Amino acid sequence: MSTHVEKDQVSGRETTGHEWDGIKELNTPLPSWWVYVFWACCVWSVGYWVVYPSWPSASGYLHGMFETTNRTQLHETMANVAAERAPYMERLAALDLDGIVDDGELLNFSMAGGKAIFAENCAPCHGTGGSGNPGFPSLQDDDWLWGGALDAINETIHVGVRWDANEDTRFNDMPAFGRDEILERQDISDVVQYVMAFTGRETDKAAASRGTEIFADNCSSCHGEDAKGVHELGAPNLTDAIWLYGGDLSTITETVTNSRRGVMPAWGDRLDEETIKMLAVYVHSLGGGQ
Amino acid sequence: MAMPQSQQPNPAHPAPHNDSLSEDDRDQPLFKARDKVYPKRVSGYFRNLKWYALIALLGIYWVVPWLRWDRGPSAPDQAVLIDMDLGRAYFFFIEIWPQEVYYITGLLILAAIGLFLATSLFGRIWCGYGCPQTVWTDLFMLVERYIQGDRNARARLDKARWTFEKIWKIGATHLSWLVISAATGGAFVLYFNDAPTVLVDIFTGNASLSVYVTIASLTFSTYLLAGWAREQVCTYMCPWPRFQSAMLDDESMIVTYEGWRGEPRGPIKRRNLVRGEVPEVGHCIDCHACFNVCPTGIDIRDGLQLECIGCGLCIDACNEMMDKVGFPRDLVRFDSVQNTQLRAQGKATKISIIRPRTIFYSFLLILVASVMAFGLMNRSTLEVSVLRDRNPLFVRLSDGDVRNGYTLKVLNKEQALKTYTLQISGLNATDFQVIGQTPNQDGTFALNVAPDRVGSFRVFIAANPAKLDGDTTPFEFSVTDTDDNVRETYDTVFAGPK
Numbered sequence: 001m002s003t004h005v006e007k008d009q010v011s012g013r014e015t016t017g018h019e020w021d022g023i024k025e026l027n028t029p030l031p032s033w034w035v036y037v038f039w040a041c042c043v044w045s046v047g048y049w050v051v052y053p054s055w056p057s058a059s060g061y062l063h064g065m066f067e068t069t070n071r072t073q074l075h076e077t078m079a080n081v082a083a084e085r086a087p088y089m090e091r092l093a094a095l096d097l098d099g100i101v102d103d104g105e106l107l108n109f110s111m112a113g114g115k116a117i118f119a120e121n122c123a124p125c126h127g128t129g130g131s132g133n134p135g136f137p138s139l140q141d142d143d144w145l146w147g148g149a150l151d152a153i154n155e156t157i158h159v160g161v162r163w164d165a166n167e168d169t170r171f172n173d174m175p176a177f178g179r180d181e182i183l184e185r186q187d188i189s190d191v192v193q194y195v196m197a198f199t200g201r202e203t204d205k206a207a208a209s210r211g212t213e214i215f216a217d218n219c220s221s222c223h224g225e226d227a228k229g230v231h232e233l234g235a236p237n238l239t240d241a242i243w244l245y246g247g248d249l250s251t252i253t254e255t256v257t258n259s260r261r262g263v264m265p266a267w268g269d270r271l272d273e274e275t276i277k278m279l280a281v282y283v284h285s286l287g288g289g290q
Numbered sequence: 291m292a293m294p295q296s297q298q299p300n301p302a303h304p305a306p307h308n309d310s311l312s313e314d315d316r317d318q319p320l321f322k323a324r325d326k327v328y329p330k331r332v333s334g335y336f337r338n339l340k341w342y343a344l345i346a347l348l349g350i351y352w353v354v355p356w357l358r359w360d361r362g363p364s365a366p367d368q369a370v371l372i373d374m375d376l377g378r379a380y381f382f383f384i385e386i387w388p389q390e391v392y393y394i395t396g397l398l399i400l401a402a403i404g405l406f407l408a409t410s411l412f413g414r415i416w417c418g419y420g421c422p423q424t425v426w427t428d429l430f431m432l433v434e435r436y437i438q439g440d441r442n443a444r445a446r447l448d449k450a451r452w453t454f455e456k457i458w459k460i461g462a463t464h465l466s467w468l469v470i471s472a473a474t475g476g477a478f479v480l481y482f483n484d485a486p487t488v489l490v491d492i493f494t495g496n497a498s499l500s501v502y503v504t505i506a507s508l509t510f511s512t513y514l515l516a517g518w519a520r521e522q523v524c525t526y527m528c529p530w531p532r533f534q535s536a537m538l539d540d541e542s543m544i545v546t547y548e549g550w551r552g553e554p555r556g557p558i559k560r561r562n563l564v565r566g567e568v569p570e571v572g573h574c575i576d577c578h579a580c581f582n583v584c585p586t587g588i589d590i591r592d593g594l595q596l597e598c599i600g601c602g603l604c605i606d607a608c609n610e611m612m613d614k615v616g617f618p619r620d621l622v623r624f625d626s627v628q629n630t631q632l633r634a635q636g637k638a639t640k641i642s643i644i645r646p647r648t649i650f651y652s653f654l655l656i657l658v659a660s661v662m663a664f665g666l667m668n669r670s671t672l673e674v675s676v677l678r679d680r681n682p683l684f685v686r687l688s689d690g691d692v693r694n695g696y697t698l699k700v701l702n703k704e705q706a707l708k709t710y711t712l713q714i715s716g717l718n719a720t721d722f723q724v725i726g727q728t729p730n731q732d733g734t735f736a737l738n739v740a741p742d743r744v745g746s747f748r749v750f751i752a753a754n755p756a757k758l759d760g761d762t763t764p765f766e767f768s769v770t771d772t773d774d775n776v777r778e779t780y781d782t783v784f785a786g787p788k
Binding site: 029030031032035127128129131132140143237240241242285287288 | 321519522526687725750
């Protein structure tokens with residue numbers, strides 16, 4: 001072995017012996033502790049293989065000392081969260097809805113929880129934040145089909161609307177006046193003119209006056225003589241600015257001709273009492289609660 | 291760059307050289323063993339400066355958490371405290387909320403510019419005097435020297451066989467280092483908790499896991515960095531030495547060796563000097579005193595180098611030697627490169643502190659400091675922010691009006707319960723309500739916000755779309771602190787149909 005070590009004349013430092021076009025590379029070795037840290041990391045990585053799941057094997061994989069998986073970690077986290085929530089859930093179960101709203105802490109808890117539950121279960125139809133979609137009512141406004149008080153909202157969530165699997169479901173059935181040939185085309189046209197007059201729009205006066213009697217005979221039993229709707233029957237108010245399916249001439253004509261039959265599931269069959277209470281408090285708080 | 295195209299012999303790269311290349315390659319060590327540094331004790335002007343800096347800085351570190359500052363019953367009375375749980379930082383009369391973290395950014399910018407200025411003026415004095423790595427290493431060396439003796443004794447002890455004396459001396463050194471390290475780690479957590487409480491908790495086992503983990507990791511890192519790594523931190527880990535030369539110029543004051551009168555160096559015995567005679571040149575007697583006291587183990591006579599932390603201990607060591615042999619002092623001196631050259635030519639020296647570089651750094655320093663001071667002086671104790679609901683933009687109500695929802699946040703930065711008056715202006719609203727609040731007679735709302743807290747309120751405003759001007763109407767929320775007559779406004783918009 002050669003003991004010759006070449007020194008660079010300018011800097012007086014050792015070279016590695018590598019040379020490119022006359023430019024020599026100086027040797028600047030790493031400090032030894034740096035190399036030790038490298039080996040320590042290698043040893044550490046072996047420790048990792050032992051403690052955590054690592055290598056695949058023919059019939060599965062190496063599980064590691066503590067059987068750590070993301071799934072078990074998730075279960076642990078969820079169990080911890082449930083344990084943290086438990087005292088609140090107990091109080092939610094014990095109190096009625098008004099009691100929950102009066103308890104500031106529970107109100108905040110329900111608002112936060114209800115928001116998450118709403119996003120998971122209700123938002124696909126009612127829109128995020130309950131802003132509504134055509135055919136799916138807005139939960140932020142002050143117009144309610146089945147009532148906007150806490151108890152009414154709670155009940156609606158429980159039993160759903162026209163949900164056949166639930167005996168107590170909110171139910172009504174507007175006749176398809178046109179399709180089932182209850183009214184003539186002309187009668188429908190007249191009554192639509194009459195209905196549109198409630199919201200102060202330009203209508204055919206003669207047609208509207210012909211519609212008065214048709215409305216009284218066919219519609220007022222549910223919508224009320226003043227057309228302001230009946231919460232108990234789920235009949236919408238026809239005199240306000242809010243239309244579930246749309247308030248223009250063709251949409252109203254369509255509704256009278258073919259009826260509408262929106263459906264909402266009975267969440268009492270799927271969610272527990274406390275969850276529905278939180279949901280009711282949240283929906284009530286969106287701005288339209290009565 | 292041309293790569294070799296063929297196996298033809300190239301006159302620039304003779305074959306024998308290439309042979310030795312491959313052999314050299316094998317001989318090179320993969321890593322460099324550390325040359326342990328045994329700095330010798332020294333006394334003098336710069337050593338004293340270093341002691342004062344050490345006492346002052348360690349004193350600040352260990353004493354500050356114990357200072358008290360009365361802020362009333364609703365806030366902690368620790369003068370300097372960072373409360374992570376609540377998200378508050380207290381510094382004497384200043385209280386910082388999380389969203390005001392830019393003050394910390396400002397402090398860091400000030401520190402950086404301060405460092406640049408100090409370096410361009412006086413070289414790496416931060417490294418030599420202020421850096422925690424230097425301060426703690428200095429303290430550890432003091433302990434080491436007290437137990438094991440000075441340079442030669444320590445080097446001997448390291449080479450000696452393991453006797454009882456060596457075991458107890460090394461053991462006592464490391465134990466003392468660990469005690470200091472634990473005190474260092476322990477003091478750090480005092481800045482994040484109420485100091486008297488957490489200190490008792492630490493010893494009674496009641497402190498949180500994070501407190502113990504912090505103490506343990508800082509104890510370990512202090513012991514490792516100040517006990518073992520020392521100058522390796524400066525040479526291999528710290529980025530600062532790598533770009534210090536960008537801050538320096540010929541007029542920066544640095545630790546320099548006056549080669550012009552030092553060389554040729556050589557032991558005094560061989561000079562044939564008459565007793566008391568001082569030669570013209572060749573003042574360096576090559577005694578290695580400067581090298582022996584250097585905490586990073588370098589020879590300052592090689593000039594300014596990466597490893598030099600600018601502490602000036604070599605100046606003290608050299609002066610002591612020069613006094614002994616009766617040669618002029620300051621062969622190694624704290625001066626600029628330019629002055630060394632001027633002196634070599636026999637010209638008058640000058641120290642110019644005011645240079646374009648230092649003017650620029652000072653200007654930046656003053657600018658940032660003024661901006662920060664202005665910001666702090668005018669820091670409002672009341673802040674208002676309004677988040678407008680965006681989903682949906684507006685809600686149609688049964689009477690045909692449209693309603694917008696807002697979340698109003700009122701930040702009360704005072705240590706007292708406040709009642710604010712909320713009103714809106716610039717909008718023809720048909721309804722204005724704050725959920726859970728009853729309006730005053732004049733339609734405004736009185737909102738209570740607890741001391742040092744954020745009050746959050748849901749606000750609903752309705753308006754008749756026919757009376758709105760376009761689909762968005764700008765208007766403002768205003769929150770007034772009636773006691774102090776402080777008023778904050780927030781501009782937002784009311785959305786309606788197109």
